Amino acid sequence: MRWEPFAPGTPATPSDLLVGSPGYAPPVLSRRRLVTFAAVVGLLVGGFALASCGGDEGDAAATDTTTTTETTTSETTTTETTPPPAGPTEIRIVVVNGAPKGGIVREKVEKGDRVVLIVRSDVADHVHLHGYDIMRDVAPGQPARLPFKATIPGRFEVELEDRGVPIADISVSA
Secondary structure, eight states: OOSSSSSSSSSOGGSSSTSSSOOOOOOOOHHHHHHHHHHHHHHHHHHHHHOOOOHHHHHTTTOOOOOOOOOOOOSOOOOOOOOOOOEEEEEEEEEETTTTSSSOEEEEEETOOEEEEEEEEEEEEEETTTTTTTTEBBBBBEEEEEEEOOOOOOEEEEEEETTTEEEEEEEEOO
């Protein structure tokens, strides 16, 4: 008796036939699988293309720079150094019982200076730098930092906004 992959009288389906036998047809991919496969291949090809293209940034980083310094020896040696750029001007204000300790802090800065107001307070409020319209919260244990560049010449009040109490007066000269 010969082995039959399907019951007598039942039509054979492509999956019932052996590879290479008459009537065998390979399974057809569904449209969804075909689209998914094409998308994955496209992403891989695109990713490879993006990874392989690019400029010479890596080569630029590896470029050696040679600096030649000429030194003249004489009886007097003078060395000139350029100081690093100055950091911002820090103006510290301490508030005790809702008022500036020691009175209103008065400071002068030059136009173009970088400035940071650092306010420590034993009461919660908002610190407001008028003219520059910068406001930060301050609370006990949480100092307020108000960084700004002095670009506007004039006199500017710093106050505890909710209390309406002036705590500093900043003058920016032209």
